[in-house]
Amino acid sequence: MGDVIRGGRWNRWNGEHVVALEATLQAFTGAKRAVAVSSGTAALEVALKAAGVRPGDEVIVPAYTFVATATAALQVGAVPVFADVLLETHNLDPGSFEAQITERTRAVIPVHTSGLPCDMEAILAIARRHGLLVIEDACQAIGGVWNGRRAGTIGDAGCYSFQASKTLPSGEGGALVTDDDVLADKAFGRMHIGRKPGGAFYTHYILGWNYRLTEMQAALLLSQFRRFPELQRRRVTNAAFLRDELARIPGIVPVREDAYVTEHGLYGYLGRFLSGQFAPGLGLTRATLLRALQAEGIPCRVFYDHPLYQNPLFLEAHEAMKDDCPFACGHPAAQAADYGKVSLPNTERLCATESLYFPQPLLLGTRRDMQDIVDAFAKLRAHAAHLV
Numbered sequence: 612m613g614d615v616i617r618g619g620r621w622n623r624w625n626g627e628h629v630v631a632l633e634a635t636l637q638a639f640t641g642a643k644r645a646v647a648v649s650s651g652t653a654a655l656e657v658a659l660k661a662a663g664v665r666p667g668d669e670v671i672v673p674a675y676t677f678v679a680t681a682t683a684a685l686q687v688g689a690v691p692v693f694a695d696v697l698l699e700t701h702n703l704d705p706g707s708f709e710a711q712i713t714e715r716t717r718a719v720i721p722v723h724t725s726g727l728p729c730d731m732e733a734i735l736a737i738a739r740r741h742g743l744l745v746i747e748d749a750c751q752a753i754g755g756v757w758n759g760r761r762a763g764t765i766g767d768a769g770c771y772s773f774q775a776s777k778t779l780p781s782g783e784g785g786a787l788v789t790d791d792d793v794l795a796d797k798a799f800g801r802m803h804i805g806r807k808p809g810g811a812f813y814t815h816y817i818l819g820w821n822y823r824l825t826e827m828q829a830a831l832l833l834s835q836f837r838r839f840p841e842l843q844r845r846r847v848t849n850a851a852f853l854r855d856e857l858a859r860i861p862g863i864v865p866v867r868e869d870a871y872v873t874e875h876g877l878y879g880y881l882g883r884f885l886s887g888q889f890a891p892g893l894g895l896t897r898a899t900l901l902r903a904l905q906a907e908g909i910p911c912r913v914f915y916d917h918p919l920y921q922n923p924l925f926l927e928a929h930e931a932m933k934d935d936c937p938f939a940c941g942h943p944a945a946q947a948a949d950y951g952k953v954s955l956p957n958t959e960r961l962c963a964t965e966s967l968y969f970p971q972p973l974l975l976g977t978r979r980d981m982q983d984i985v986d987a988f989a990k991l992r993a994h995a996a997h998l999v
């Protein structure tokens with residue numbers, strides 16, 4: 612990193628680190644091509660554009676996710692349509708996804724929430740049946756593996772984030788991966804103001820933006836890659852301990868890892884709090900439990916505290932985006948959008964009362980730290996009557 616700064620070659624066209632990072636990502640994920648970009652948000656936008664999502668198309672996204680999953684669709688003039696998630700995994704419910712498909716649907720963005728791989732077999736089968744693109748939001752899931760394949764390499768393209776909180780961080784940064792050379796070349800142009808790979812500096816072929824990753828970020832990521840396996844092993848070991856031990860406590864339900872989950876990516880660890888089983892008849896709320904856990908020194912918290920569609924951006928979409936396509940462009944999909952009417956019960960239940968989240972730094976602790984977490988839950992359950 613110091614060498615990059617002192618060397619003065621800070622940009623991808625005169626340095627070698629961004630290109631080396633793309634090669635490392637290809638080797639790590641097994642994808643044929645990787646394109647480094649400035650953020651996970653940029654990766655999603657570039658992937659949708661390069662895959663052929665057009666203004667006025669509909670793109671199905673889970674409601675339990677970070678805003679960028681949906682705003683990436685808006686950035687390319689498409690309309691996000693929300694689908695529900697499964698309570699047991701917090702991931703896209705294939706049935707709800709299929710129920711949202713219309714003649715305007717062009718793509719789906721499954722999110723590997725907190726790093727846990729989605730049910731990609733079911734999602735791909737539905738998508739292929741309806742001729743839809745599958746752009747994986749693997750921004751939390753660089754460490755996730757589905758049926759032996761890296762999260763992000765299963766659909767038409769996959770997107771990663773290297774933002775500061777992620778398991779492979781460089782402050783900001785992102786990348787997309789794909790096996791499709793045409794998609795990859797288009798993505799390269801969108802990222803690099805319309806240039807072609809290997810093309811002349813002042814020759815521009817398509818409409819593109821400047822979404823380049825810097826050499827400093829790439830150098831940092833290359834060194835992070837060297838630490839990643841050891842840190843991921845620690846997260847996996849600790850999460851397995853938490854999963855087994857917390858599952859013994861009535862009313863605490865760790866996320867279900869289906870047979871296709873070869874490895875949980877562990878951006879964090881999610882579970883559910885079922886008050887009626889944890890403290891029968893007491894009406895103990897999640898907020899009270901979390902306050903008590905904080906007092907015990909356990910930084911367990913809520914992940915998303917409201918469904919994405921309950922943000923003002925969506926509730927007041929026609930006003931909030933009146934100057935932005937697709938809302939300003941008269942597309943029927945935008946005219947039909949009425950996010951105030953969306954109600955997805957599992958997402959609402961997880962956000963309002965059930966979901967519990969252990970952020971990934973906590974999974975880097977010692978076995979003793981993990982035992983403290985389990986002991987705190989057991990203690991609070993034993994004294995639940997005093998909490999309410």
Ligand SMILES: Cc1ncc(COP(=O)(O)O)c(C=O)c1O
Nearest residue numbers: 650651652677679680750772774
């Ligand atoms: C699910 C998901 N999608 C997209 C993003 C966007 O990534 P970035 O912050 O790098 O733009 C994030 C980042 O938090 C995310 O969690």
